[in-house]
Amino acid sequence: MKLLLDIHHEELAPVRRLVASGELIMRQGDPAESLMLLTSGKVAIQVRLIEPEPHTLAVIEAEELLGEMGLFGSGQHSADVRVVEGPAELVEVSVDNFLKTLLFDVDLAMEMLALVSQRCMRSNEVIALLLSGIAAGERGDTTQLSQLEKAIQPLNYCLSTAMERLVTIGKARSPHPSSPALKP
Known part of the structure; x- marks a missing residue:
């Protein structure tokens, strides 16, 4: 995925972010306006349903894509994403830029389908x-x-x-x- 993002650097207009430990990157229920590639650090994927404390679904390390479920699903983030070991470095791309690029690049579309399929099978x-x-x-x-x-x-x-x-x-x-x- 990182290579494909590099190939489309100009169209995607990525922004690098550095986020400290404990900070929230994405909030459950907020509009999904961007995708992020975690390039260093660790983040926890957490959901809040009935109990006040969130449940940690996974701890993700570098070279993982974050936010794709909101892109292809409801348009909202389905979980909180919090930095648990940082600072975390992220490459952020707007959903609009990503979707425009996805329309014209079959390889990028196939990579996204493979990622989503792999996560569903797991x-x-x-x-x-x-x-x-x-x-x-x-x-x-x-x-x-x-x-x-x-x-x-x-x-x-x-x-x-x-x-x-x-x-x-x-x-x-x-x-x-x-x-x-x-x-x-």
Whole structure:
């Protein structure tokens, strides 16, 4: 993606930004007016739904694109993006400039489709692992829960935390050798 952005430097009119640790780069619900390429530092992708504290979905490192979901989705950011290790350096491009360039460059369009598809496939894998974990937890299958916990850990920060909770619940529900089986 960085190479394609370099090729279209003039049309995209990128702006370099340096953002300190703790600062918010994108706010959930705000209009998606730009895309950003993280070139150094780390950011956390966080969502706020019911609970006052946000849930961290992922921690992203350099050479990742940020804001594409708002571009192709609702036109709003679906999550907060906060610098957790910085300063973070970003290359920011306006949505208008990006869409105009995308219309005339098939390679850029294909790169975006590949990125979005890859992220969707990864999300499907994580959701399937989590659903398998819920089923294993219902059965009290602590062996499968432990295997699933190891499989999900490198894929998704937030859901690996959820899987850890399922393991704890599964262990609590699992019958002890000297006690009768627990019924749901």
